[in-house]
Amino acid sequence: EPEVTQTPSHQVTQMGQEVILRCVPISNHLYFYWYRQILGQKVEFLVSFYNNEISEKSEIFDDQFSVERPDGSNFTLKIRSTKLEDSAMYFCASRRLLASVQETQYFGPGTRLLVL
């Protein structure tokens, strides 16, 4: 069964450093998402991406964050200058199409980011 993959599974970085989290969505999916989950808290939406541009972003997704689809398969989240509060689990998700309101999103296994 096709699945969303993410790399790395864990990343430890120093405050102020840049990190890039990578995702490979399911191949025939058109809509891509990033969510994050701070330890002990709920899953929060960060950004959605369709047709090579951001379609929606949350208040969390400030100028320190960016997303890119550099080729036909990868979808990346970059954090330019990490802060302690960026420590969280970051999930990538993809969806096939928007027309069906029941179409669900499939999540990758996540990248656990720890900022020291």
Added chain:
Amino acid sequence: RKEVEQDPGPFNVPEGATVAFNCTYSNSASQSFFWYRQDCRKEPKLLMSVYSSGNEDGRFTAQLNRASQYISLLIRDSKLSDSATYLCVVNSEGGKLIFGQGTELSVKP
């Protein structure tokens, strides 16, 4: 008011018990509703979509009450493997998913 609200639990039940989870949502324009399951430190996985007419999948039954903006999940004959956090999820118009805090379930032998 929170966009999606759930009782955080934990619910501690014996094997074989029936357990019910409730959820309320604030946006009356919401169109799609789901229950996801999340095991410790893992990704959310779709358990079932929730339809207006209610739907059942084996031991799991989901109900939606649009007038009350209320969603429920019933688990019958609970198994040890049902232990997890159950996430009530609402799909906004733009497609993003809005998650509740989750309800923790622990099924004991």
